[in-house]
Amino acid sequence: AAELRLARNQPEAALRALNRVGSTDRQSAASRILLLRSEALFRLGRPESAVSTLLKRESVLRSRREIEENRRLIWSGLQSSGASIPPNPVARNDDPVLTGWLELGHIAYRDRTSLNSLYASLDTWRRANSDHPASGTLLNDVLQNLQALSSYPHQVALLLPLSGKQKLLGEAIRDGFMAAHFELGNDSRRPAVRIYDTDKEDPAAVYQRALLDGAAFVVGPLMKSNVNAVAPLVDGVTTLALNTLPAGAVSPRDLYQFALSPEDEARAAALRAIADGHSNAVALIENSAWGKRIQEAFAAELQARGGTLLAANTYDPNDTDHSAAIQRMLLLDQSIARRDRLAANLGKKLEFEPRRRQDVDFIFVASRPKSAKAIKPALRFHYAGDLPTYATSAIYQPGTTDNTDLNGIYFPDVPWLLEPTQNVADHRAALLRNWGPGSERMARFYALGYDSYHLSAMLHNRAGRNSLNMNGMTGTLWADSDGVVHRALKWARIEDGTTRTLPDAPRGLTQDAEIVLSQQ
Numbered sequence: 111a112a113e114l115r116l117a118r119n120q121p122e123a124a125l126r127a128l129n130r131v132g133s134t135d136r137q138s139a140a141s142r143i144l145l146l147r148s149e150a151l152f153r154l155g156r157p158e159s160a161v162s163t164l165l166k167r168e169s170v171l172r173s174r175r176e177i178e179e180n181r182r183l184i185w186s187g188l189q190s191s192g193a194s195i196p197p198n199p200v201a202r203n204d205d206p207v208l209t210g211w212l213e214l215g216h217i218a219y220r221d222r223t224s225l226n227s228l229y230a231s232l233d234t235w236r237r238a239n240s241d242h243p244a245s246g247t248l249l250n251d252v253l254q255n256l257q258a259l260s261s262y263p264h265q266v267a268l269l270l271p272l273s274g275k276q277k278l279l280g281e282a283i284r285d286g287f288m289a290a291h292f293e294l295g296n297d298s299r300r301p302a303v304r305i306y307d308t309d310k311e312d313p314a315a316v317y318q319r320a321l322l323d324g325a326a327f328v329v330g331p332l333m334k335s336n337v338n339a340v341a342p343l344v345d346g347v348t349t350l351a352l353n354t355l356p357a358g359a360v361s362p363r364d365l366y367q368f369a370l371s372p373e374d375e376a377r378a379a380a381l382r383a384i385a386d387g388h389s390n391a392v393a394l395i396e397n398s399a400w401g402k403r404i405q406e407a408f409a410a411e412l413q414a415r416g417g418t419l420l421a422a423n424t425y426d427p428n429d430t431d432h433s434a435a436i437q438r439m440l441l442l443d444q445s446i447a448r449r450d451r452l453a454a455n456l457g458k459k460l461e462f463e464p465r466r467r468q469d470v471d472f473i474f475v476a477s478r479p480k481s482a483k484a485i486k487p488a489l490r491f492h493y494a495g496d497l498p499t500y501a502t503s504a505i506y507q508p509g510t511t512d513n514t515d516l517n518g519i520y521f522p523d524v525p526w527l528l529e530p531t532q533n534v535a536d537h538r539a540a541l542l543r544n545w546g547p548g549s550e551r552m553a554r555f556y557a558l559g560y561d562s563y564h565l566s567a568m569l570h571n572r573a574g575r576n577s578l579n580m581n582g583m584t585g586t587l588w589a590d591s592d593g594v595v596h597r598a599l600k601w602a603r604i605e606d607g608t609t610r611t612l613p614d615a616p617r618g619l620t621q622d623a624e625i626v627l628s629q630q
Contacts, residue, residue, distance in 0.1 A: 207243060
């Protein structure tokens with residue numbers, strides 16, 4: 111029962127189920143119960159209790175391998191709930207091991223904005239706490255992986271559209287990529303970078319020329335058709351495409367796919383709504399291939415987490431009035447039809463206020479800014495202003511100010527736009543200073559280029575697709591077994607026409623016990 115509750119992201123219910131389980135002397139059963147309890151506690155933002163539970167679990171484990179894995183689980187959980195750890199954990203004379211773990215978790219959260227600072231702080235802590243369990247294999251691995259992030263391939267090729275219709279996208283990605291490059295200064299680790307315009311010749315020919323020129327790593331191409339053309343050629347040189355292959359396509363071993371995927375954002379919206387205590391949704395979806403992809407991703411994730419999509423209605427993005435679609439979604443059309451039938455039977459006009467459906471907890475919207483600014487006021491007009499509304503980042507255009515009609519909408523976006531750390535703020539200021547106010551509109555693509563640069567080191571030095579786990583400017587990044595890089599995002603709510611960053615929902619041990627390395 112507890113595992114089912116956790117699968118549905120119901121940690122409080124999972125804890126209640128675990129509390130009903132009696133004690134057991136069986137080592138395997140006790141280990142499993144304590145693991146589930148720690149998972150629930152991490153998800154609830156209670157890291158001290160979660161770590162204490164895993165330390166109790168360590169006492170019943172028998173093999174060195176199991177103990178090291180348990181410590182990695184502690185590290186992983188602390189990183190997912192770092193914001194819940196106090197800046198100066200109170201020394202616990204009765205349990206210095208627990209205090210040490212909490213100190214480590216705070217360091218990882220505090221210094222996540224700088225690789226150099228993180229490495230130095232962890233190394234200093236290890237030297238001062240050499241007898242702590244974390245100072246052995248775990249921190250050795252963490253520090254080695256931090257060093258690996260700084261070991262770049264000797265030459266990187268960047269393949270982008272720089273002269274055609276998508277020139278602005280290509281230039282923003284290039285500028286973000288080169289910003290990360292120049293941050294290394296004259297460091298000998300800095301790779302040589304060669305930039306190729308995929309609009310000037312066949313993308314397959316550009317890719318082959320980059321290899322002949324000595325590329326040890328390739329970033330790009332950007333456009334989906336170009337990725338399809340290049341994919342069959344990928345063999346032996348790791349390539350980070352900035353778009354994805356069609357669903358069902360076989361990805362070559364050396365190909366990674368990294369895109370600002372709206373499907374990731376739709377899945378994030380479902381997860382966030384469930385974490386916020388909602389389960390029954392209705393959806394208003396742009397009538398397009400883009401909208402269909404978003405709806406499918408949202409519905410699948412919602413169902414997998416125990417939620418239900420009660421209805422999904424489409425609207426024409428060229429229309430300015432979306433009342434008909436909203437009325438169908440909320441079953442107001444049925445309420446109005448009942449009123450009309452009753453009025454006809456009675457032969458007189460009735461005083462009447464339509465009643466929307468009452469079985470819905472929240473609304474999901476797949477929309478661009480123009481339509482979203484019409485949809486949210488229309489929802490309020492149609493008696494749904496009290497329902498939480500979730501969307502993807504497509505509703506919000508960075509650098510704009512007229513967003514009051516979007517008030518109340520929750521949406522995920524890249525840390526570049528929402529992360530409150532000083533390092534990210536400095537990068538945003540530099541972008542505005544160097545490229546002017548208009549550059550804000552392309553900020554997400556600038557962040558894509560920035561992260562691509564650092565991924566070149568991580569992917570070049572790490573074997574295995576499932577080893578990637580990095581906090582970047584576009585999100586917390588990880589790769590699946592097909593080489594697709596996914597993003598966990600920051601969250602915001604529009605208030606008084608501006609974005610307000612929200613606390614992260616505790617993620618718990620949702621990923622394998624990987625070492626999260628930060629570029630924020």
